Amino acid sequence: MSDVTTTDLYEVTMALSYLLEDMSRPATFSLFVRDLPSERGFLVSAGIEPALDYLSAFRVTPSDVEDFASALHRPYADLSPLCGMTFTGEVRAVPEGRVVFAGEPLLEVTAPLAEAQLVETFLLNQVSHQTAVASKAVRSVLAAAGRPVVDFSLRRTHGTSAGMQAARTAALTGFAGTSNVAAAVRWGLPASGTMAHSYVEAFPDEEAAFRAFARAHPGPVTFLVDTYDSVRGVRTAARVLRDLGRGPGCAVRLDSGDLGDLARRARAELDRSGLPGVRVVASGGLDEYGVDTLVRSGAPIDVYAVGTRVGTSADAPYLDSAYKLVEYDGRPVMKLSSAKVTSPGRKQVFRRPGGDDVIALRDEPGPAGAEPLLRTVMRDGRRLGPPDTLPQGHARLTADLAGLPADAVRVRAPRPARAVFSERLSELTADLSDRLRS
Amino acid sequence: MSDVTTTDLYEVTMALSYLLEDMSRPATFSLFVRDLPSERGFLVSAGIEPALDYLSAFRVTPSDVEDFASALHRPYADLSPLCGMTFTGEVRAVPEGRVVFAGEPLLEVTAPLAEAQLVETFLLNQVSHQTAVASKAVRSVLAAAGRPVVDFSLRRTHGTSAGMQAARTAALTGFAGTSNVAAAVRWGLPASGTMAHSYVEAFPDEEAAFRAFARAHPGPVTFLVDTYDSVRGVRTAARVLRDLGRGPGCAVRLDSGDLGDLARRARAELDRSGLPGVRVVASGGLDEYGVDTLVRSGAPIDVYAVGTRVGTSADAPYLDSAYKLVEYDGRPVMKLSSAKVTSPGRKQVFRRPGGDDVIALRDEPGPAGAEPLLRTVMRDGRRLGPPDTLPQGHARLTADLAGLPADAVRVRAPRPARAVFSERLSELTADLSDRLRS
Structure with a gap:
């Protein structure tokens, strides 16, 4: 049984519908943690490399389609549009070992809608757990x-x-x-x-x-x-x-x-x-x-x-992670459900030398001297370089920790460092929210 | 890489020493949960079938020995006494789905000492996690x-x-x-x-x-x-x-x-x-x-x-589980470390119709009308019957729940049901403890 079927059923039902509706334009999903557990001042990006391994190898085989059909009690032919699908998209990621905060994308996946959807469960599973454990272990x-x-x-x-x-x-x-x-x-x-x-x-x-x-x-x-x-x-x-x-x-x-x-x-x-x-x-x-x-x-x-x-990251065994559609076919989208509002558009996170971050739209210029955290690591479904090594990740973490305020790093009652939205992202969020509510 | 190397290094160093010392007499290890998490009135036995699958397939291959040698920075020849080892022992288990309480063995493994030792980590890993999740899920x-x-x-x-x-x-x-x-x-x-x-x-x-x-x-x-x-x-x-x-x-x-x-x-x-x-x-x-x-x-x-x-069994993501030597070569043994005293001897758990349990020595007669929970499921390293199915486990759980006191079953502030030690087990524990402290 391949990793392709290690997924929530709804990824399959949605992907199938997208294919049948010819909704194959590029979609961007953003993977982030909504809120930090109470005893965490920061998170450590982890699980990215296993996630990229998965995407590189992703291919829906006839046997996977059989499993989908069996789970849905439908004939193979109904699910066959999914057969042969691979991941052909772009991935931007915060490399493993980097410090991140609530709301900051750790991954952004841009791919034909059905592909970007079908990989959701596995990506969330990898990044959520490993980021939780890394953030405890450090x-x-x-x-x-x-x-x-x-x-x-x-x-x-x-x-x-x-x-x-x-x-x-x-x-x-x-x-x-x-x-x-x-x-x-x-x-x-x-x-x-x-x-x-x-x-x-x-x-x-x-x-x-x-x-x-x-x-x-x-x-x-x-x-x-x-x-x-x-x-x-x-x-x-x-x-x-x-x-x-x-x-x-x-x-x-x-x-x-x-x-x-x-x-x-x-x-x-x-x-x-x-x-x-x-x-x-x-x-x-x-x-x-x-x-x-x-x-x-x-x-x-x-x-x-x-x-x-x-x-087991025992005092915070899971993170409040999400994989949210932020753009489809060039159109920014968002969700309005109470307490879980998402912000629209493809993003970049800029880290200023002082340590505080700005979550901005992808194409915005960053603040002077700020470093962008998200890097393009896959294009056309292929990794752009060799996988990061653990020592590389550890070196990044060491550097990032040195730049953090002392009260975010302390073990007891840490004060979480926070990222702010850029003006343009705030405006887009407010405008789109108004439009959707009207 | 086989499951054999998915183990704590110390299982390997101990097993090697046992072989070199010719300590190959049967040992019994007992796997149990010391204390229940605060919001659990009982546990549900789970992970037993995967544990038995592991034992059935256990075989130390030359490639495993290479890995052991590499981890220890020692030559292959030093670790070669482990090569070819399989699991040849007896296993008694509480079948999946049965309700158990603190201190009650879920598994007892009796095998030549090195074998019984080398499988510890994997058995604990399987039973601890799955019992924790089952006990939350129910x-x-x-x-x-x-x-x-x-x-x-x-x-x-x-x-x-x-x-x-x-x-x-x-x-x-x-x-x-x-x-x-x-x-x-x-x-x-x-x-x-x-x-x-x-x-x-x-x-x-x-x-x-x-x-x-x-x-x-x-x-x-x-x-x-x-x-x-x-x-x-x-x-x-x-x-x-x-x-x-x-x-x-x-x-x-x-x-x-x-x-x-x-x-x-x-x-x-x-x-x-x-x-x-x-x-x-x-x-x-x-x-x-x-x-x-x-x-x-x-x-x-x-x-x-x-x-x-x-x-993730989020409010109790792990159990305080243990795999303890209780007998070696016919001699009951125990540990005295503060707050973690173990009780010696091979055991049986008897469930009385009213629902309360007695943890006794294996060969003790049970109280009248009591049912023994531990069953022999493997002998000479081979399963004695086909694996239990999930519906079988679920049927057992349903029956056991019906026999539990209401305050153990309730969702909020459950009052854990407890097992008592039999008189003979209490006596043995006291005697051996005195002898070891003297």
Whole structure:
């Protein structure tokens, strides 16, 4: 089953109608997030590259048409006008890793109406989720203030594909590694891992477990020390490491209890044992809030492992995203439904050096010195360049974060940065709204 | 890349160590949810069948070993003891659709230690997410009190696989359909869909849009009426349906505004137009809370479409799930870490006719008249029967819900039903805990 049928049924029914009505003029849809979740000062563009991969490969096969017909309980022939359709349009996108705000298009798709419609569900799915996770993940990186953060989310993400996307997205935001082997191999990320409590329990005692683990793994090892009693566990770990002459690169992991207090006691124990090079890793229900508290308390934690809450963007597991028609056949359009009014026309987002953005019409000149965020990345259904790499995305994010006001970046109660509409866009919105209401 | 590498690195390092230490005796791991999210009175077992599919197909290939070696920066030969490993164990499971509570095993895996370890991440991933979504989805069905509920979540699930799982899981809980074409085809579910606001906007006016849609779709159609003004939209829809002599099976959809009030006005308009058979569909940010409010208000809504919040289990996007070693080589084991103490030994859950459960040791006789929930579904790595179907799961859920106390089933502030430990399990837990602490 191809990705083409991974779509909402209504994309199919609408696309079919457009073809039958000969409505094949170019339409522009704009993908944006209406409002930021309450604990987000900004969003991080993500999911763009997977979305472009999808568009590049998009082709409605006879088997897809069979599935459409089956879902609609209609004969194949009725749906056959869709057969063979590919994506032939233009895409403008905010590259992955760039900071964006509410209302700013992350993608604009311009294509014959049926094509632009049929790809809606998949594009929204990719960009919404990955932008949500990226926007959560970067906050752990910020909270850790330079200490490495690693991704342990795979076991509780929404399926394994979500786990792959979480690992990729976390890397985009600057994570130092992931526990997910497949993701590490696929994207060349450092793989990270220790041992489970079960490992310790399977041995007669903790020391036997640590020694066996070290036998199997001659390189740096991390011992999980809280299976029975964390402080005794650190002592045992220190004894084993010293006995074996291992230390630098090795670590102990705390996974429960008062992580700050236990980290202090672990650090003291390790230092007393002549193991200043052995690091302390903390995990266990952490996200940016937990990391922030620990970092501010001065806890001697060297590496933070975050998992479930970040991989599921637990405090904001979805974004209020939309894919809205803004122009058809050169005519700007908009919706008036209460509280969900959209703004018409193809757009550009201009970022001024101070950091505040202007959402303008596409062909408007930007403010002096402003940088346009949306770039044309596909034309005639073909990518204009090689896919962005994760390091490229991360470099963009680092630069963008440096330009953000401090109160948008802070972990707690951030104040979202906002974009304003250009005068011309505001005028067009008001005029069209009046016309439609009259 | 096979599913085998979709795992946390530590499963690999532990499994390798077990093989090198010749620790190949049977181990039992128990998969359960420690605590219920605050707004859940019970959980619905889900993700079991996909977990069993994974175990049936599990085989570590040379390519997997290459990936393991690459992730660990070690030579292939070091990891080669894992090559060729399959899953040869026994699995006992609570079948999909059954109601479960905190602490009750949903799966127990008994297999040579390395095998049982290596499958942890994938099993947790499948069962945690799908049980979370099922436990959310069923609440919409309960809130709708007999009215059909359909799944519109695909566009904002955590990737497209999560969307497939959400559609499947929702069907398990009694949803009447899904917008997801691929899911509808794969699981034989009714596909559901209407039109987007963009469809209406692409036409010169609403009436032209409705007429075009009806031309393309000779069967029952649903018109989205809130693009510009909902009440005028209903009037237009009624006019078109009447003109075309269509009605029964058709519907209007409201997607914004005060859905209860608009539904009343829509119903009145449709009835006035001689279209009593045209139904009212409501959507737009709904989950069980919104549905409950509307149903209690008496809103004349015939079909509820729920999406993002249900598909992402938004108010509880993850479960506090665990996969814990409870026995190794016949020896019960447990963990003592603060607040995360596990209970030792292989288990059985007995459900008494009144509905309350007893978590007991596997070989304990159950209370009189109690039904054991865990069934052996795999032995020697092979399924013992054909996979459960979704209707089978749904039938089980319906029966279990009928036996639950009303305050566990209610949508708002449910009081979670609880399981108690049997006397023998309590004794074993206390004894072993004392021994480990001494």
